[in-house]
Amino acid sequence: MAKATIPEEELMLSGHVGCLGCGATLTMRYVLKALGKNTVISVPACCWAVMPGPYPLRCLEIPMLYNAFETTGASISGLRAAYDMKGRPDINVLGFAGDGGTADIGIQSLSGAVERGDNVFYVMYDNEAYMNTGVQRSSSTPYGAWTTTTPGGTTGDWKRQPKKNMMEIMVAHRIPYAATASVAYPEDMVKKLRKGIDVRGPKFYHIYAPCPTGWRLSPDKTIEISKLATDSCIFPIYEVENGIYTINRKPAKKVPVRDYLRLQGRFRHLGEEELNRIQEAVDWDWKLLLRKEEFMKDM
Amino acid sequence: MRKVITGNSASAYGAKVSRAEVIAAYPITPQTSIVEKIADFVANKEMDAKFIKVESEHSAMAACISASMAGARTYTATSSHGLLLMHEMLIWASGSRAPVVMSNVNRANGPPWSVWADQHDTMAQRDTGWMQFYCESNQEVLDTIIQAYRVGEQRDIMTPSIIIEDAFVLSHTAEPVDIPDIGVVDKFLPPFDPPSKVIPGEPYGYGSLVMPDLYMDFRYKIAESMDLARDRLRQVDRDFQKHFGRSYGGLVEFYECEGADAVILTAGTAASTAKDVVDKMRREGKKVGVARMRVFRPFPYEEVRKLAKMAGAIGVLDRSYCFGYAGPIACEVMGALYNISDRPPIRSYIAGLGGRDITPEVLERLFDEILAFKGKGSGEEVKWVDLKGLEGL
Numbered sequence: 001m002a003k004a005t006i007p008e009e010e011l012m013l014s015g016h017v018g019c020l021g022c023g024a025t026l027t028m029r030y031v032l033k034a035l036g037k038n039t040v041i042s043v044p045a046c047c048w049a050v051m052p053g054p055y056p057l058r059c060l061e062i063p064m065l066y067n068a069f070e071t072t073g074a075s076i077s078g079l080r081a082a083y084d085m086k087g088r089p090d091i092n093v094l095g096f097a098g099d100g101g102t103a104d105i106g107i108q109s110l111s112g113a114v115e116r117g118d119n120v121f122y123v124m125y126d127n128e129a130y131m132n133t134g135v136q137r138s139s140s141t142p143y144g145a146w147t148t149t150t151p152g153g154t155t156g157d158w159k160r161q162p163k164k165n166m167m168e169i170m171v172a173h174r175i176p177y178a179a180t181a182s183v184a185y186p187e188d189m190v191k192k193l194r195k196g197i198d199v200r201g202p203k204f205y206h207i208y209a210p211c212p213t214g215w216r217l218s219p220d221k222t223i224e225i226s227k228l229a230t231d232s233c234i235f236p237i238y239e240v241e242n243g244i245y246t247i248n249r250k251p252a253k254k255v256p257v258r259d260y261l262r263l264q265g266r267f268r269h270l271g272e273e274e275l276n277r278i279q280e281a282v283d284w285d286w287k288l289l290l291r292k293e294e295f296m297k298d299m
Numbered sequence: 300m301r302k303v304i305t306g307n308s309a310s311a312y313g314a315k316v317s318r319a320e321v322i323a324a325y326p327i328t329p330q331t332s333i334v335e336k337i338a339d340f341v342a343n344k345e346m347d348a349k350f351i352k353v354e355s356e357h358s359a360m361a362a363c364i365s366a367s368m369a370g371a372r373t374y375t376a377t378s379s380h381g382l383l384l385m386h387e388m389l390i391w392a393s394g395s396r397a398p399v400v401m402s403n404v405n406r407a408n409g410p411p412w413s414v415w416a417d418q419h420d421t422m423a424q425r426d427t428g429w430m431q432f433y434c435e436s437n438q439e440v441l442d443t444i445i446q447a448y449r450v451g452e453q454r455d456i457m458t459p460s461i462i463i464e465d466a467f468v469l470s471h472t473a474e475p476v477d478i479p480d481i482g483v484v485d486k487f488l489p490p491f492d493p494p495s496k497v498i499p500g501e502p503y504g505y506g507s508l509v510m511p512d513l514y515m516d517f518r519y520k521i522a523e524s525m526d527l528a529r530d531r532l533r534q535v536d537r538d539f540q541k542h543f544g545r546s547y548g549g550l551v552e553f554y555e556c557e558g559a560d561a562v563i564l565t566a567g568t569a570a571s572t573a574k575d576v577v578d579k580m581r582r583e584g585k586k587v588g589v590a591r592m593r594v595f596r597p598f599p600y601e602e603v604r605k606l607a608k609m610a611g612a613i614g615v616l617d618r619s620y621c622f623g624y625a626g627p628i629a630c631e632v633m634g635a636l637y638n639i640s641d642r643p644p645i646r647s648y649i650a651g652l653g654g655r656d657i658t659p660e661v662l663e664r665l666f667d668e669i670l671a672f673k674g675k676g677s678g679e680e681v682k683w684v685d686l687k688g689l690e691g692l
Contacts, residue, residue, distance in 0.1 A: 038499045042365060054508045063497045065368055066506035067361065068391055074323070075356035076364030078373075079497070081321045081349035085371050091499055111362065112354035 005187050007033045011061040016051045021219030023209030023226070026183040027176040028060075028096070031207075034193035035121065037062060039092040040083075042076050042122060044059040044106060046098035047132040047211075048125075072097045073109030076120040078158045081286060092197065094121040099140035100130045103164045114173040114202045121196055121203045124166060127211035136212040139164040141169045143281065144232070144274055146266045147214075154212040158269065162281065167206050171240050176201040177237035184226030188248055216265020228260040233286040235276075238293070259283045300478045306469030307572050308474050309437040310376060310402040310462070311336035313444030315346045315401070316484045320491075321619035323351040323362035324380060329466045330404045333376040344374040344596045355459040356381035360388035360399070367397035370496040372448065375399065378466065379406035379420045381413045386424065392459045393428025393521055395506060398451035398491075399459040400444055401429075405567065405618075406466045407653040415654020416466040417620035418567065421595075428521050430528060431595040432567035440546055445479075446539055450531050456524045457493070465618075466654065468568040479543060488544045490632060529597045539655060548680050549567075550599035552591040553606065555581060559588035561669035562610040566592040567627060569616060569657045576662045586611075587666045596688050600635040605645055607636050612673035614665055616648045616657070623661075646677035650684040661685065 011032035013067045018025040024047050031050040032039065043049055049066055052059045067075040070164055072095040083091045095113075097106055102124040113120060129147045130136040135148040142163045146152055150159040177199045181189035188206065196203035208226055229235035234257055236248040237249040258275045261267040270278070304312070310333045314322065322341075327383030335590045340346035345577040352419035353359045356377050363373040373524060377385065383405055392399050421431055432447065434440045440462060447460035464470050497505055540546035550568075555577050556562050563573050570591035579589045590606050590613075592599065606613070617626025624630060636642045648665060651657040661684060672678060 040369075040497055050508060052504055052507060054506070054510045055513065058502070058504045058507070060504075061502045062499065063501050064504045064507075065365060065497050066504065067365065068387060071361035071388070074353060074361035075365040077351050077353070077358075078321065078362030079366075079369050081323075081351050081362070082369035082371035083315045083367035083498075085347075085349050086369075088498070108354060109358045112358055115354070116352065118351075155403060163444065224305060 006030070006190050010034065011037065013059040013061065015053065015057070016059045017053050018047065019213045019219070021210070021212040022119045022221040023183045023211060023222055023290060024125045024127060025051065025208045027123065028209050030186045030189050030237055031094070031096070031123055031193055032060065032062065034190040035092045035094060039094055040065065040079060041094045041096050042067050042072055042079060042173060043096050044072045044101040045132070046097060046101050050132060069101055071109055072101060072106050072122070073113035076122065077113045077116065077118045077283070080118050080120050092121060094123065096123045096125065096208040098131070099124060099126045099128060100138040103140045103166050104138050109220070110227045111152055112175065114170060114175050114204065117201045119200055119202070121193070122203070123207055125127070125207050125209040127209050129211070129213045129214050131214045140166070144267060144270050146269065151289070152269055158260060169239065170204045171243065175204055175241070177241055178204040180206045180235065182226045182230055182237060182239055183210070184223050184230065185249070187240070192239060216262060216268070221263060225260065225263055228255055228263070231255040232257045232260045232282065234260055234282050236286065238289060244296045244299060245289065247289060247293050258299065301475055302478060303473045304436045304437060304476050305332065305471055305473050306440050306464040307332040307404070307454050307471065308336055309441040310444065310464065311340065312478050313441040314374040315340055316479055316481045317445050317488060318372060318481070319348055320371040321349050321351065321363065321366035321373045322375060323353050323359040323366070323373070324375045325353050325356045325359050325377070327356070327381040328379045329406060329470045330376050330378040330381070330402070333402055347602070349614045357388055357436060360392060364395050364397045368395060368491060368497045370491065370498065370506050370515055371493040373399045374401070376402040378404040378463045379408055380417060382420045382424060383408060384544055386427065387429035389429055395459035397459060398448070398457055400447045400451065400462065401460070402444070402462045402464065404464050404466050404470045406407065413653040414466065415653065416468055417618055417652050421461060421463050422449055422619045422621070423543050425460070425596060425627065430456065430458055431463065432460065433463045433569055433593060433595060434469065437469055437476045438545065441468060441476060441478065442539065442543065442545060442547070443487055445484055446532070450528055452491050453531065454494050456528050456531060458521070458524050458528060463567070465568045477569045487539070510650055511678070513644050525597045529586050529599065532594060538556070546589070547593055547598055550594040550600035551606070553588070553590065553609070555588035556590055556606060556609045558601050559609065560586040560588060560611040561614070561666050561672050562588045562590055562606065562652065563614050563616050563662065563665060564590040564592060564606065564628070564632060565616040566595060567618060569618065572659055573662050576659050576666065580663065585670065587670070595628065598631055598635065603632050603635045604639055607639065610643055613645045613671045614669040615645060616650055616665070618651045620649050620652070644672055644675065644677040645685060646679065647681045648674065649681065
């Protein structure tokens with residue numbers, strides 16, 4: 001019988017106010033299971049600033065510090081410095097932000113914390129738009145997506161720019177550890193977070209966290225869509241340790257990206273030409289990633 | 300230890316003898332020599348602290364707030380645009396009840412660029428929930444940092460403080476300063492011991508969403524602390540006198556104000572010059588005085604009302620301007636006096652913006668003007684002093 005690798009202890013309680021099928025809640029649940037009780041979390045404006053419920057409610061069994069939208073990187077640096085001063089280098093300091101709070105408004109303070117080499121965890125739970133405020137586009141919204149600020153209209157004004165690649169931005173900082181993970185593969189996610197406990201310096205996790213509400217997706221399809229994201233290679237699962245790439249999941253047979261896109265209302269408008277264009281971009285990025293892994297094998 | 304040091308150096312020593320544990324700061328002229336000095340202290344292990352060299356002032360304040368919430372005594376320093384960038388986080392600090400102490404070197408805001416003295420940067424932070432201290436000497440700069448920690452960290456206060464030095468006039472001018480022994484300061488300033496700390500084992504939410512039924516009450520707690528701080532600051536200045544042999548007059552220092560026909564009320568270093576002018580004019584038989592507003596927030600309305608009973612006419616000299624009306628201190632002073640009877644006439648003077656010297660000659664002329672409107676009403680309510688006119692340049 002296979003041994004369960006996910007800790008049983010629940011540090012996220014069930015009484016949250018997240019939407020049906022929310023990937024961000026699954027992300028929190030697994031991340032806390034991995035890091036354990038000796039953890040302090042700092043959360044900026046994002047869905048997770050609301051989901052524990054209003055004062056005096058809470059749903060985490062660890063201290064949760066709410067911070068301003070653009071300050072997660074600075075906040076975890078401040079916490080780290082305080083605990084180190086107080087003789088508590090053992091405490092896991094975790095920044096937990098959405099894609100807007102990470103790739104857009106928070107990228108400066110994250111860059112600062114990573115460049116300084118501060119010994120912290122940073123999770124970007126990526127639901128690919130400003131979901132808490134009602135599905136506005138972020139730099140992490142994928143090409144072709146409908147959002148309330150890329151509404152298409154009569155001019156076809158969907159998101160016309162590719163998704164910002166936060167992993168490469170982190171790698172360019174010479175970060176000691178960066179990984180992608182997905183709610184579809186909790187064992188992999190937990191393993192990567194536990195690995196980070198032994199890494200001194202910043203650890204960055206780009207976690208795929210579907211938002212059925214914003215993606216116009218049936219809420220029972222959160223895991224299905226997450227698997228399709230990885231099997232189609234639009235969201236590959238890999239890690240970069242001191243610059244060395246390892247792909248953790250290689251689909252035996254690549255699923256066409258249109259199978260992933262057509263389950264989601266946010267891509268409903270895309271025609272053949274656009275679908276082909278997205279497939280080409282996904283193929284290119286996947287090939288590039290395979291090459292990177294191959295190139296660094298002997299390093 | 301007595302040394303001849305600049306105001307910026309005095310700030311760094313203030314943080315050191317107060318045992319600040321986490322410093323997060325970003326360089327900006329004319330604050331840089333504060334953070335350079337602290338970097339030296341930390342690099343030489345003269346100071347046991349973590350210095351986070353952040354990538355912006357916004358992050359400096361964010362890091363200080365989080366470190367403070369985790370139970371560390373925190374310090375930062377900035378100026379002008381750095382302070383303006385922090386604005387959001389200043390409000391975050393007071394809302395978090397994080398008693399961060401910050402030095403601010405008063406510098407003009409751009410554009411047009413200017414690096415010289417001007418109080419617009421701190422006056423624009425009036426409503427952020429920070430206590431504001433305007434200093435007159437380098438000694439006061441150092442001593443006020445200690446006082447601010449002592450008051451700000453009290454459990455019913457838990458309020459952050461800005462210690463303010465006029466750019467170059469204090470920041471880069473050396474004066475003899477007594478640097479108290481850290482052991483002596485320890486007896487005056489206990490370790491930071493907040494009522495709650497963000498640490499494992501305390502699984503609460505710190506700053507969560509509050510619905511409309513309770514938000515006001517959280518704001519009222521801050522208001523209450525600010526009001527309490529008023530008397531606490533007067534007390535701590537008296538205690539400081541007993542402990543260190545120096546004090547600064549509490550919230551407002553009165554210099555020859557009793558029975559004066561004309562008083563200039565101002566904040567910062569202009570008060571020093573004005574005191575010299577008072578001495579000279581008193582010798583000539585003119586009854587003039589200076590009131591130095593040392594603490595602008597919490598606003599010392601009782602002292603201002605006391606001044607109104609002592610003085611025949613008041614000129615409020617602001618080194619900044621509240622666009623659309625008058626000098627910010629003048630606005631507040633006039634507001635504080637509305638509900639009392641027998642108010643003296645008041646005029647708002649705007650002078651010394653962008654580092655222009657406020658000379659004894661200028662001040663003497665202002666005193667004569669104030670003497671002239673005593674008993675009559677100020678007439679011109681707001682007056683910009685010595686505008687040159689940009690036309691024809």
